[in-house]
Amino acid sequence: MSNTKPFKILVIRFSSIGDIILCSPVLRCLKNNPSRNIVTHLLTKKSFTSFTSGYPYLDKVIAYEDDLRATIRDLKEENYDFVLDLHNNLRSMRVKRALGKPSQAFNKLNIEKWLLTTFKIDRMPQVHIVDRLMDAARPLEIENDGKGLDFFIPEKEKVSLQSLPAPYRNGYVGFVIGGTYATKRLPADKIIEICRKLHKPVILLGGPEDADTGNHIESELPGKVFNACGKYSLNASASLVEQAHAIISHDTGLMHIAAAFSKPMASIWGNTVPELGMYPYYPENQKHIPNRIFEIKDLKCRPCSKIGYNTCPKKHFRCMNDISAHDVASWVNSVG
Numbered sequence: 001m002s003n004t005k006p007f008k009i010l011v012i013r014f015s016s017i018g019d020i021i022l023c024s025p026v027l028r029c030l031k032n033n034p035s036r037n038i039v040t041h042l043l044t045k046k047s048f049t050s051f052t053s054g055y056p057y058l059d060k061v062i063a064y065e066d067d068l069r070a071t072i073r074d075l076k077e078e079n080y081d082f083v084l085d086l087h088n089n090l091r092s093m094r095v096k097r098a099l100g101k102p103s104q105a106f107n108k109l110n111i112e113k114w115l116l117t118t119f120k121i122d123r124m125p126q127v128h129i130v131d132r133l134m135d136a137a138r139p140l141e142i143e144n145d146g147k148g149l150d151f152f153i154p155e156k157e158k159v160s161l162q163s164l165p166a167p168y169r170n171g172y173v174g175f176v177i178g179g180t181y182a183t184k185r186l187p188a189d190k191i192i193e194i195c196r197k198l199h200k201p202v203i204l205l206g207g208p209e210d211a212d213t214g215n216h217i218e219s220e221l222p223g224k225v226f227n228a229c230g231k232y233s234l235n236a237s238a239s240l241v242e243q244a245h246a247i248i249s250h251d252t253g254l255m256h257i258a259a260a261f262s263k264p265m266a267s268i269w270g271n272t273v274p275e276l277g278m279y280p281y282y283p284e285n286q287k288h289i290p291n292r293i294f295e296i297k298d299l300k301c302r303p304c305s306k307i308g309y310n311t312c313p314k315k316h317f318r319c320m321n322d323i324s325a326h327d328v329a330s331w332v333n334s335v336g
Contacts, residue, residue: 148283178206181308
């Protein structure tokens with residue numbers, strides 16, 4: 001194929017924040033492919049265009065909201081050469097069927113995940129999900145460049161440290177207290193215990209849904225903790241992640257943003273496990289960045305789900321309650 005003839009690809013990844021960020025190496029390697037002049041479009045949910053529209057490796061972001069039929073009509077007019085399905089669900093299959101173009105889908109390993117979460121039989125490959133996503137793009141003749149994840153913050157949404165309360169302008173630990181499900185989040189009392197042991201002040205990070213928990217934690221540690229949950233946009237929260245001394249995070253989107261910025265990080269795992277392949281992913285030349293996984297490995301009930309629950313199915317919530325606040329804080333304090 002000629003190097004100058006455009007080869008138009010539709011990449012499908014509807015959600016979520018973390019999953020889209022994990023696709024960023026594929027998007028970068030597609031655009032930087034030296035053997036083809038690739039034009040890359042991303043089909044995603046409208047709520048995620050606030051950060052994907054700024055990706056320099058995307059020629060166009062197509063927002064899907066409710067009317068998939070109308071979206072498909074618009075996609076047909078683009079006349080794609082190939083569809084790379086990195087979501088692989090009924091909706092993405094409907095898009096591929098309607099477009100009728102050559103395609104490749106990401107293998108979600110649903111049977112292997114079911115075996116692990118239901119029977120604790122581990123048949124998951126010891127391969128990070130980023131490398132599995134790259135395998136899905138193998139027909140497009142791209143190789144992983146080893147540069148890790150990408151996240152791009154618009155200049156206008158970068159947070160100046162001087163805009164923060166005075167105690168946080170000279171260094172802080174970012175603590176990502178959010179998580180889609182309660183079983184992926186430490187209890188507030190455990191977060192308070194960790195924050196109390198940290199040497200540096202702490203900025204709590206999360207969405208509006210985490211604001212009340214953040215207010216409670218802040219009220220218990222006035223002057224030591226600043227609750228930023230719900231006060232900043234996703235991009236502005238990412239800016240606070242980028243400027244943090246270190247990050248403590250649950251298994252959630254901001255964890256992957258922290259990895260994109262190569263931040264020292266303590267990742268804390270409850271009902272989900274790193275064996276599912278979504279642990280922090282760092283560039284090949286930055287494997288020295290301090291990062292440590294904290295989990296209770298000897299629990300027979302873990303993992304109870306690949307996603308999570310609103311309450312612990314076993315009622316004891318030992319996967320989070322047994323996390324040592326001393327160990328987490330000591331490790332974070334040790335990175336500088």
